[in-house]
Amino acid sequence: MTEAPLRLAVIIGSTREGRVGDRIARWFAGQASGRTDLSVVLVDLAEFAFPPGYPARATPQMSAFAAEVGRADAFAVVTPEYNHSFPASLKQAIDFAYDEWHAKPVGYVSYGCRSAGQHAVDQLRTVFTALHAVSVRDGVGVDLLDGCADLDSRLAGDLPARAAQVLLDQLCWWGRALKAARAAHPFVS
Template sequence: MTDAPLRLAVIIGSTREGRVGDRIARWFVAQASGRAGLSVAIVDLASFTFPAGYPARATPQMSAFAAEVDRADAFVVVTPEYNHSFPASLKQAIDFAYDEWHAKPVGFVSYGCRSAGQHAVDQLRTVFTALHAVSVRDWVGVDLLDGGDDLEAFLAGESPVQAAQVLLDQLSWWGRTLRSGRAAHPYVS
């Protein structure tokens, strides 16, 4: 199992029409795809039909999302910052899984204006700690005001690319270490 590719799920946390999260996620996937030993999948919350309220029994879409989380060894959450927090659609989806998050690393690629999504990341770290996940230290923050009219050109710059590589280094180390640990000793919450 230690030689198997690390399964990295890149979760697009915004479901808003006109979002830029899908473009940022594709850029990050391109950064990750160049790495040996990683198998990368996009999990786009906009492609799920979640219920407006939390039902007594999981819907097929809720179960499908939890299965995606369960399959992954590590996560990158691509999140906007809305009003100094992360979107409700992301919190709703995160809550559809519980044990599936345990003892797995999560990293963040955030975006916003001026803060580059740091407030959203800070709050997500608290949420993932409650889910027994390990958040990695470094993150990629994209200030949409710096990107001007050409987000792709901005993302191709040295600073975002370097930040993505550091994040991938940390996720790879934690992902392999925690996967080996879970295999040797099942996690107890």
């Protein structure tokens, strides 16, 4: 008997005009799409009309995002690094869900100049720990100033593909383990 594929939500964390996060997310989703153990869905924050402030009641868009998070078994957060952290659009979206993140693995695909987005990942690990999510150890980092003029050429290299497969392996392992644990013993926060 084969297990059903895990639902992996690849979340595009930047909403900036001219961003490269959507291209990096599509590349990462392509890396995952050849796997039979995963079902991949892209969740683009730019496609949600979130309110500028946090309202007393969730809007339909907030509820739709939380439902996407709830349906997922694992997450790959694609984030840029802005001023040594992650974008406000991503923090706002993360805060629109709570229980939906519990006891699920989160991996990071980051990008930025020189640090390849690692400062943003460091900040996100703290946030997701507070949400009772499990950050996996390895990730994918893309340095936008590595001397390669073309993003597609940079992503076509062997190192990014290997890093993506390591991350996907970890997300699958943790995703299966935590899904079984949630089924056997509902999570208590």
